[in-house]
Amino acid sequence: MTDDDGNSRLSRLADEVEALQLKAGAELLGHAGDMLGNHKVGTGELKFLVKSLCDALRDALRIAESRGERLPARSACESPEDPDDGPVLENGECE
Known part of the structure; x- marks a missing residue:
């Protein structure tokens, strides 16, 4: 099994860490x-809250970016709902 395999030990560990990070953020x-x-609530507590929320948002964005990179590439003409939509014409434009 390779690390690129979505079911590898490393992938499963990454999924578990991501799940914990998202749960903590929620x-x-x-x-x-x-x-x-x-x-x-005092100013110090609010500052700590803002820092913690920034950390959680940073984690969530990192997770979204990582997961997005694992998705197959899609043509600009394809809709998210139907990948068979929007054939590309010979000149490269969408139909």
Whole structure:
């Protein structure tokens, strides 16, 4: 099995780490909503929240980019719903 195999040990480990990062980000987002509703939260706590949210967003963007790179390339003429849509004409334009 190669590392490029979507079912390799490395791929499974990466999927597990990504799942944990996304779960932590979702939990942080819920916590942020609670904190923003509490008028007694201090500036230091809000700064820490913003830093944590930035870290979680950075993780989510890294995950999205990584997963996007693993998707097969699609023609500019293909719609996401139907890859058979939009044949390319000889001049390179979409039909």
